[in-house]
Amino acid sequence: MYRILQLDKAGNPTAWLTRRQAIILTASDRIIANLGQSEMVFRGGYNRALGKRSEIVVGSILLTRQRVDKRRHSKHFEPPLTNRALFARDGQVCMYCGESFADSQLTRDHVIPLSKAGPDTWSNCVTACARCNHSKGNHTPEEWGRLLLAVPFKPNWSEFLYLKNHRQIVADQQQFLQVRFPDNSRLLLS
């Protein structure tokens, strides 16, 4: 069962909703329109007066009455850094040895180590396998003598939403987010 993409009232993507959250928004008249191409139908209790079960239809991309949060769309905004989204950004590939791994075998490496005042940000973090991370230790890639396979980047909000949920995303949601990626987005190449 896929998640539902929530848009604020200006049409900016803001979050992924669970089925339950989407049903509540729909039932409380917080939805302006479904901009998606798919719908899910949820059946509620039996309505005696109408002689049928109640139904709530929830679209895949919901334009809601949510207020616009300009902060989130500023160039300086840093989306939350989670390992899951970080590993997705790097395609589950260790940025030092280039091999693919499952999430459980991957780690967050600070390119400039925390011990050398490197920040815990998207631009200073890459996916690394446990072995490379251990071997790199408290060194920069230069000190360790290895190069990064790709320069780490901070996703914009649409890229971040995609990374958070790319395994369960449906086609119309993916298209909606992709047109909001930066022109040179690495996620468009992968």
Ligand SMILES: [Zn+2]
């Ligand atoms: Zn590695």
